[in-house]
Amino acid sequence: MPILPITYVSTSTREMSSWRTSKPIIEYSKCTRCAICWKFCPDVAIDLVSDPSIKSPNEKFSSLEAPLINLNYCKGCGICATECPFGAIEMVREEI
Numbered sequence: 001m002p003i004l005p006i007t008y009v010s011t012s013t014r015e016m017s018s019w020r021t022s023k024p025i026i027e028y029s030k031c032t033r034c035a036i037c038w039k040f041c042p043d044v045a046i047d048l049v050s051d052p053s054i055k056s057p058n059e060k061f062s063s064l065e066a067p068l069i070n071l072n073y074c075k076g077c078g079i080c081a082t083e084c085p086f087g088a089i090e091m092v093r094e095e096i
């Protein structure tokens with residue numbers, strides 16, 4: 001197998017927040033808990049959590065785990081916002 005310019009270690013072992021110019025914000029009223037953002041995040045910065053304080057938009061989703069972004073490991077690439085099929089993630093410019 002050729003050597004590729006990829007990491008063999010999850011970037012969840014290294015803080016990425018200093019790379020960011022914008023950050024993802026999840027609007028939980030639109031989130032169906034499909035976990036697509038969790039699958040696509042290249043930095044393993046999204047956890048799926050059982051947190052009853054994160055309200056579900058629909059009864060049938062209330063037993064599913066909700067995505068929670070760990071901004072310590074998020075580099076602000078925006079892939080999660082692009083891939084969310086429900087428009088539940090908005091990239092917001094960081095205050096400097």
Ligand code: SF4
Pocket residue numbers: 026030031032033034035036037038067083084085086087088089
């Ligand atoms: S992709 Fe969107 S709808 Fe699906 S879990 Fe993530 S934020 Fe929620």
Ligand code: SF4
Pocket residue numbers: 024040041042043044045046069073074075076077078079080081
């Ligand atoms: S912006 Fe990029 S790094 Fe941050 S949570 Fe979304 S996909 Fe992951």
